[in-house]
Amino acid sequence: MDAMGGxxxxxxVVEGCAVSAAKNPEIAFILHGDETTLRALVAKHPALVxxxxxxxxxxxxxxxxxxxxxxxxxxxxxxxxxxxxxxxxEAMAAVSCGNTGALMAVAMLRLRKLHGVxxxxxxxxxxxxxxxxxxxxxxxxxxxxxxxxxxxxYALMGAAYYRNAFNAPCPRVxxxxxxxxxxxxxxxxxxxxxxxxxxAEIGRYQxxxxxEGTDLASAxxxxxxxxxxxxxxxxxxxxxxxxxxxxxLREELSANLxxxxxxxxxxxxxxxxxxxxxxxRMNGGVFLGLNGTVVKSHGSADATGVSxxxxxxxxxxxxxxxxxxxxxxxxxxxxxEERALAQGKANGKTAPDxxxxxEGQP
Amino acid sequence: MDAMGGxxxxxxVVEGCAVSAAKNPEIAFILHGDETTLRALVAKHPALVxxxxxxxxxxxxxxxxxxxxxxxxxxxxxxxxxxxxxxxxEAMAAVSCGNTGALMAVAMLRLRKLHGVxxxxxxxxxxxxxxxxxxxxxxxxxxxxxxxxxxxxYALMGAAYYRNAFNAPCPRVxxxxxxxxxxxxxxxxxxxxxxxxxxAEIGRYQxxxxxEGTDLASAxxxxxxxxxxxxxxxxxxxxxxxxxxxxxLREELSANLxxxxxxxxxxxxxxxxxxxxxxxRMNGGVFLGLNGTVVKSHGSADATGVSxxxxxxxxxxxxxxxxxxxxxxxxxxxxxEERALAQGKANGKTAPDxxxxxEGQP
Numbered sequence: 109m110d111a112m113g114g115x116x117x118x119x120x121v122v123e124g125c126a127v128s129a130a131k132n133p134e135i136a137f138i139l140h141g142d143e144t145t146l147r148a149l150v151a152k153h154p155a156l157v158x159x160x161x162x163x164x165x166x167x168x169x170x171x172x173x174x175x176x177x178x179x180x181x182x183x184x185x186x187x188x189x190x191x192x193x194x195x196x197x198e199a200m201a202a203v204s205c206g207n208t209g210a211l212m213a214v215a216m217l218r219l220r221k222l223h224g225v226x227x228x229x230x231x232x233x234x235x236x237x238x239x240x241x242x243x244x245x246x247x248x249x250x251x252x253x254x255x256x257x258x259x260x261x262y263a264l265m266g267a268a269y270y271r272n273a274f275n276a277p278c279p280r281v282x283x284x285x286x287x288x289x290x291x292x293x294x295x296x297x298x299x300x301x302x303x304x305x306x307x308a309e310i311g312r313y314q315x316x317x318x319x320e321g322t323d324l325a326s327a328x329x330x331x332x333x334x335x336x337x338x339x340x341x342x343x344x345x346x347x348x349x350x351x352x353x354x355x356x357l358r359e360e361l362s363a364n365l366x367x368x369x370x371x372x373x374x375x376x377x378x379x380x381x382x383x384x385x386x387x388x389r390m391n392g393g394v395f396l397g398l399n400g401t402v403v404k405s406h407g408s409a410d411a412t413g414v415s416x417x418x419x420x421x422x423x424x425x426x427x428x429x430x431x432x433x434x435x436x437x438x439x440x441x442x443x444x445e446e447r448a449l450a451q452g453k454a455n456g457k458t459a460p461d462x463x464x465x466x467e468g469q470p
Numbered sequence: 471m472d473a474m475g476g477x478x479x480x481x482x483v484v485e486g487c488a489v490s491a492a493k494n495p496e497i498a499f500i501l502h503g504d505e506t507t508l509r510a511l512v513a514k515h516p517a518l519v520x521x522x523x524x525x526x527x528x529x530x531x532x533x534x535x536x537x538x539x540x541x542x543x544x545x546x547x548x549x550x551x552x553x554x555x556x557x558x559x560e561a562m563a564a565v566s567c568g569n570t571g572a573l574m575a576v577a578m579l580r581l582r583k584l585h586g587v588x589x590x591x592x593x594x595x596x597x598x599x600x601x602x603x604x605x606x607x608x609x610x611x612x613x614x615x616x617x618x619x620x621x622x623x624y625a626l627m628g629a630a631y632y633r634n635a636f637n638a639p640c641p642r643v644x645x646x647x648x649x650x651x652x653x654x655x656x657x658x659x660x661x662x663x664x665x666x667x668x669x670a671e672i673g674r675y676q677x678x679x680x681x682e683g684t685d686l687a688s689a690x691x692x693x694x695x696x697x698x699x700x701x702x703x704x705x706x707x708x709x710x711x712x713x714x715x716x717x718x719l720r721e722e723l724s725a726n727l728x729x730x731x732x733x734x735x736x737x738x739x740x741x742x743x744x745x746x747x748x749x750x751r752m753n754g755g756v757f758l759g760l761n762g763t764v765v766k767s768h769g770s771a772d773a774t775g776v777s778x779x780x781x782x783x784x785x786x787x788x789x790x791x792x793x794x795x796x797x798x799x800x801x802x803x804x805x806x807e808e809r810a811l812a813q814g815k816a817n818g819k820t821a822p823d824x825x826x827x828x829e830g831q832p
Contacts, residue, residue, distance in 0.1 A: 325711070
């Protein structure tokens with residue numbers, strides 16, 4: 109746990125650990141941050157004392173620190189230290205409420221990309237009308253551009269993530285576009301659709317084709333693939349709209365005495381609605397494509413939100429899906445390369461020795 | 471009125487006309503579509519009879535017709551006919567519930583782009599916490615790509631639209647991005663921010679810089695500029711999220727007898743909420759950058775929705791803002807070109823005769 113990064117400070121992080129510890133007897137924590145502060149906070153939760161180790165790190169990454177600056181001079185920070193404990197095998201996963209850009213930069217530096225991954229991605233959770241109650245969308249901000257091969261990798265990584273997080277043997281993958289017809293969208297998206305459809309068997313997912321912004325909560329898709337620019341804007345638009353509607357509801361329910369009485373009468377259903385739409389349940393952006401599990405919690409997360417991020421990190425770390433995902437990525441990369449070479453040959457272009465290519469096959 | 475295009479058929483369109491006619495004594499209609507059908511529908515609304523002319527057109531553009539196909543062989547359709555009546559000055563604006571792609575294609579063919587416009591844009595309305603209750607976002611789907619100069623034109627066109635639709639002398643323009651810091655986003659967006667800031671005086675708007683998905687309903691911005699791919703996905707994500715929350719609210723309020731009693735008690739505030747968030751109030755995508763006012767109503771619009779689109783078309787057509795907007799676009803285009811030439815000269819590149827450029831100045 110990067111215990112120092114969030115807007116609410118280390119107390120929310122330590123409380124989140126306590127919430128998780130109460131539910132999960134298998135869990136243990138390493139808290140990275142200011143030792144004196146953390147020791148005092150842990151002492152308030154007797155259940156934490158025996159399962160928590162504190163790793164002193166004096167520095168804190170601030171929300172407005174530039175990633176490059178943290179990469180150069182962030183060695184003493186709690187964020188750096190938390191990622192190092194994953195790198196060295198002390199921790200099975202890292203959770204941070206800190207600056208996303210810095211966390212991705214330091215994670216890439218300390219954990220390195222998985223073999224065959226072009227660019228890591230960040231996958232978020234989204235409330236869904238489907239069985240699990242959640243869809244996932246990626247990338248939501250690791251990279252502002254994605255070519256067709258990156259989108260293919262996001263499909264593979266997203267499917268692996270969803271399969272393991274929600275115990276879904278064959279997740280349904282959709283590609284975000286401005287319409288569902290084949291002729292719609294940018295060239296790289298049409299090409300990505302072809303690649304993602306072809307890799308469905310190796311990736312153990314079902315490709316449902318193009319999906320639209322209205323489908324983000326759909327019961328007909330589990331994994332929504334898009335570039336990090338579009339994904340980030342869609343995620344924040346959804347968050348903003350949900351907040352707009354719930355603020356309007358709150359305003360109307362407290363507009364006058366009669367409204368307030370009505371709200372009191374409808375307390376049960378309104379409470380259930382709040383729980384169902386609670387953004388804290390959706391907390392946890394998973395970094396995919398690294399040698400190690402890293403979960404980014406929302407900066408403003410409270411104990412409930414931090415605990416949701418911890419649960420996600422625990423489930424993923426325990427599933428050990430990273431290694432299997434890496435194998436599938438390599439298989440697909442080989443298949444894509446092989447086809448490119450075969451096509452090059454068919455077109456009369458020079459291709460390297462075929463033996464070498466066949467060796468690379470799964 | 472393209473009376474035949476919507477999902478609900480001509481009856482919703484004619485009823486929408488009747489709703490508008492009851493509120494607006496200055497309005498009159500030309501209905502394009504099947505004469506027999508329309509005559510029977512108009513006869514049901516005595517107030518419409520004297521202010522409505524029917525223009526028979528036998529064909530209908532279907533939702534799945536390809537734009538290119540409609541451009542080739544759509545002369546007999548109600549959509550084509552409605553746009554022709556704007557082209558020929560019979561109508562001051564056209565409203566259609568039909569296929570967006572086909573409507574834009576035929577509108578470009580029949581009305582042509584305004585002088586100096588690279589690409590027309592579609593501007594949508596969005597519920598806002600601000601004074602007018604609405605923000606506008608563009609482009610939401612006319613074009614899937616936009617370079618920095620197109621984004622600048624969207625800023626100018628969006629500001630002109632907002633000023634006239636909401637009587638706002640100096641609209642606040644924001645550029646949609648993945649963060650508000652200067653270093654965030656793609657290269658063309660950073661360049662667009664520079665161009666939009668520079669053109670603020672000529673365009674009579676205030677540039678508030680980068681905005682995020684969470685700001686779409688913000689009270690601190692009126693016009694949100696983005697490319698048509700991102701804008702379309704943001705719009706549909708927002709629509710989908712609002713529907714998700716309201717469906718969940720409805721489900722919880724009808725979960726059991728107690729919930730239903732609660733809902734009954736809270737009927738007043740819930741009704742006000744529904745009215746406030748009613749997507750029909752937001753109906754009407756305005757096509758900007760053409761020689762003529764065209765409003766695209768949602769395909770599934772009912773009478774209330776159609777009437778909102780008619781009101782928008784009426785307000786804009788009456789304001790005559792198109793001509794003033796064209797002048798501003800030309801001024802800015804000249805200023806941009808002049809600067810490019812001056813920079814070319816400074817860099818020792820060849821530039822055309824300077825006299826010619828100065829002549830082009832406002």
